[in-house]
Amino acid sequence: MSNHQTPHRVVFSAYPGVGLLDIAGAHSVFWSAGRAMEAQGALGYHCVIASIEGGLVETAEGLYIDTLAVASIADIADSPPGIDTLIVPGSPDILPALSANECLIQWIASSQLALRRVASICSGTFLLAAAGLLDGKWVTTHWSMCDTLKSRHPSLSVDRDAVFIQQGNVWTSGGVTSGMDLALALVEADCGREVAMQVARELLVVLKRPGGQPQFSELLCAQSNPSGTFDELHLWLASNIGQNDLSVGHLAQQVHMSARNFSRVYKRVIGRTPAKTIELFRLGAARRMLEDSDRNIDQVASACGFGDEERMRVTFHRHLGLSPRDYRVRHLAGSR
Amino acid sequence: MKQNDTEGAAQRIVVCLAYDGAGLLELAGMHKVFWESDRLMIEASRKGYRLYTASETGGLVKTLQGVSIDTSPLSDFVGVHIHTLILPGAIGLSCDTATGARLLAWLTQALPFVQRVIAAGSALFLLAKAGALAGKRAVIHWSLSEALKREAPYLKVDGYSLFTGDDFLWTYAGAASAIDLALAVVDKDCGREASIHAARHLAVFARRTGCHPQLSEMLVSQMYGRDVFHDLHVWVQANQNMRVTVDRMAEQVAMSTRNFSRVYKRNTGSTPAKAVERFRLDPSSLSPSYRQDDCLS
Numbered sequence: 001m002s003n004h005q006t007p008h009r010v011v012f013s014a015y016p017g018v019g020l021l022d023i024a025g026a027h028s029v030f031w032s033a034g035r036a037m038e039a040q041g042a043l044g045y046h047c048v049i050a051s052i053e054g055g056l057v058e059t060a061e062g063l064y065i066d067t068l069a070v071a072s073i074a075d076i077a078d079s080p081p082g083i084d085t086l087i088v089p090g091s092p093d094i095l096p097a098l099s100a101n102e103c104l105i106q107w108i109a110s111s112q113l114a115l116r117r118v119a120s121i122c123s124g125t126f127l128l129a130a131a132g133l134l135d136g137k138w139v140t141t142h143w144s145m146c147d148t149l150k151s152r153h154p155s156l157s158v159d160r161d162a163v164f165i166q167q168g169n170v171w172t173s174g175g176v177t178s179g180m181d182l183a184l185a186l187v188e189a190d191c192g193r194e195v196a197m198q199v200a201r202e203l204l205v206v207l208k209r210p211g212g213q214p215q216f217s218e219l220l221c222a223q224s225n226p227s228g229t230f231d232e233l234h235l236w237l238a239s240n241i242g243q244n245d246l247s248v249g250h251l252a253q254q255v256h257m258s259a260r261n262f263s264r265v266y267k268r269v270i271g272r273t274p275a276k277t278i279e280l281f282r283l284g285a286a287r288r289m290l291e292d293s294d295r296n297i298d299q300v301a302s303a304c305g306f307g308d309e310e311r312m313r314v315t316f317h318r319h320l321g322l323s324p325r326d327y328r329v330r331h332l333a334g335s336r
Numbered sequence: 337m338k339q340n341d342t343e344g345a346a347q348r349i350v351v352c353l354a355y356d357g358a359g360l361l362e363l364a365g366m367h368k369v370f371w372e373s374d375r376l377m378i379e380a381s382r383k384g385y386r387l388y389t390a391s392e393t394g395g396l397v398k399t400l401q402g403v404s405i406d407t408s409p410l411s412d413f414v415g416v417h418i419h420t421l422i423l424p425g426a427i428g429l430s431c432d433t434a435t436g437a438r439l440l441a442w443l444t445q446a447l448p449f450v451q452r453v454i455a456a457g458s459a460l461f462l463l464a465k466a467g468a469l470a471g472k473r474a475v476i477h478w479s480l481s482e483a484l485k486r487e488a489p490y491l492k493v494d495g496y497s498l499f500t501g502d503d504f505l506w507t508y509a510g511a512a513s514a515i516d517l518a519l520a521v522v523d524k525d526c527g528r529e530a531s532i533h534a535a536r537h538l539a540v541f542a543r544r545t546g547c548h549p550q551l552s553e554m555l556v557s558q559m560y561g562r563d564v565f566h567d568l569h570v571w572v573q574a575n576q577n578m579r580v581t582v583d584r585m586a587e588q589v590a591m592s593t594r595n596f597s598r599v600y601k602r603n604t605g606s607t608p609a610k611a612v613e614r615f616r617l618d619p620s621s622l623s624p625s626y627r628q629d630d631c632l633s
Contacts, residue, residue, distance in 0.1 A: 019368070020364045020367060020368065021364040021365055021367070021368040021538070023364070023403075024360045024361045024363070024364030024365070024401075024403075025361060025364070025365075027360065027361075027401055027403065028359075028360060028361035028401055028511060031400075031401040031402070047401070047402070049403060056406055060371070061364070061367045061368055061371045061387065062367075062371070062387055063363075063364075063367060063387075063389055063405055063406070064405065064406035065403055065404065065405050065406075066396060066403070066404035066405070066406070092537075142539070143536075143539065144537075163539075174539055175537065175538065175539030176368065176537065176538045176539055177515075177538050177539050177540050177541075178539050180512075202510070203361065203510060203511045203512045204477070204498065204509060204510035204511065204512045204513045205512045205541075206512075206540075206541045206542050206544065207541060209541060215539045217541045217542060219541065219542040220535060220536070220540065220541065220542055223532075223535075223542065224532050224535075224536065226528060226529065227528075228523075228528055235542065235544065238542065
């Protein structure tokens with residue numbers, strides 16, 4: 001935790017066409033965390049939305065938000081401790097936004113020297129890349145834009161399988177709501193885990209996602225089938241994945257079907273066996289826990305319903321080509 | 337008027353009513369879901385959404401988080417057929433204020449022409465006064481459910497679920513669950529394909545149904561061995577004179593009794609009933625940092 005005499009100054013860069021939810025998600029996380037900190041008598045966050053010209057800016061969703069001109073926050077930027085964190089949100093139409101916002105890109109490039117850290121949300125990664133902040137770095141962006149990012153900036157390692165990535169003092173995040181996960185991680189780094197969890201509870205997020213998660217969770221993928229037949233079941237399964245005696249019979253019971261009939265219907269609707277789904281959900285839960293907690297491998301194996309370490313190891317090798325231990329090491333190294 | 341009718345057939349008019357202190361995240365979250373769905377509907381030449389943000393007099397409105405947004409005056413919507421009216425919650429929104437009274441007057445005359453209302457928090461009090469909640473069920477953030485129960489005893493208040501929805505009234509509990517609600521609404525209006533499209537574009541973790549608990553098991557298990565029951569223990573200590581039951585404790589942490597008992601036992605190693613019994617004998621037994629020490633060792 002820092003000993004600044006003033007709250008952390010968090011600046012969001014707005015521009016015509018910016019994604020409103022990209023801003024609002026991260027902004028709300030910092031705002032709630034700031035209140036929690038102030039309630040404890042600690043310094044919170046001071047959030048500012050800035051644009052090149054200031055005044056009303058039209059977001060992609062059509063709503064206009066009020067902003068300060070970057071020139072008017074120059075005194076904040078120049079006086080110590082300056083801007084603590086710069087957040088660069090994305091746009092659903094990022095390519096036209098890039099060519100329309102040259103000045104903003106220059107401002108990002110020029111202001112980065114004085115910052116403690118900079119973070120992009122969603123396709124905001126394109127703006128950071130254009131400002132030259134990402135050369136040679138491992139980054140992520142909205143899943144639908146990963147190929148475009150790579151082709152425009154071949155020096156980047158673009159990871160489509162991450163909610164967010166930290167590289168030194170530069171952070172990038174995946175699609176829209178991933179920006180909230182990134183903001184929660186920044187809050188956790190600043191204010192500790194308790195405050196981050198308190199914010200997560202207040203906003204009613206599903207869970208605090210660690211960075212190395214696929215942008216499409218195993219749960220959302222399972223829920224993306226055209227019929228909604230097993231949506232409830234998949235939610236139930238995600239919440240009960242720790243039971244190590246989970247069987248196809250248990251799942252069948254949840255939907256009031258015989259085991260045999262359930263297996264048949266499930267396979268037809270979802271395109272894979274229920275046992276496979278259980279395995280994928282366990283894998284997802286274990287990945288989160290390996291990244292997000294200090295629990296040892298065998299504790300993770302048991303908490304995620306694998307029963308023993310060996311079964312978890314086999315599953316990791318099959319899907320990710322590495323052991324749970326290597327997975328954790330890789331993610332700890334990646335976030336440094 | 338003829339023109340309005342044709343427009344109504346082409347697009348669903350969604351009006352979000354904003355006032356000072358409304359939450360920016362819920363507003364932005366719902367906007368984004370409707371907007372993404374609309375994009376898909378336009379491509380398919382199907383009926384989508386047209387989004388407006390309005391306030392009593394129009395102009396800038398300062399959200400809870402301090403970000404100001406621009407709005408159209410309500411007078412722009414006279415005679416407009418509103419398909420979905422969104423009323424976010426706001427600190428300070430009350431029928432007792434002049435603004436609240438004027439909004440109530442507008443609501444009372446506008447509601448008969450509105451097909452669907454989405455509301456949360458303090459906006460539920462306005463709706464109650466407008467007579468729109470009789471016999472309805474509503475959710476509210478778990479930290480506020482007691483207050484609403486006192487204010488509107490005839491309303492079925494649910495402090496457990498993420499959101500509710502029927503043919504007319506939809507309510508949501510907290511900022512992030514407004515996204516879940518909007519996805520469910522889109523599902524109903526435009527079909528599952530559209531809601532999946534929006535969920536994937538937002539990269540949400542899961543499509544949560546209404547009856548999903550506000551504090552998911554997944555979020556709770558992340559608090560495992562840390563602060564999950566800290567607030568609860570503080571609350572039990574502060575209510576020493578009250579008869580604390582397992583049901584009341586479960587309600588306090590927005591869990592079902594069954595789930596609460598299970599999670600509590602896993603976290604603290606004792607059943608909630610045992611913990612309360614021990615607490616009666618020795619009030620210091622429920623130290624807020626209970627169990628934290630053995631986790632660190």
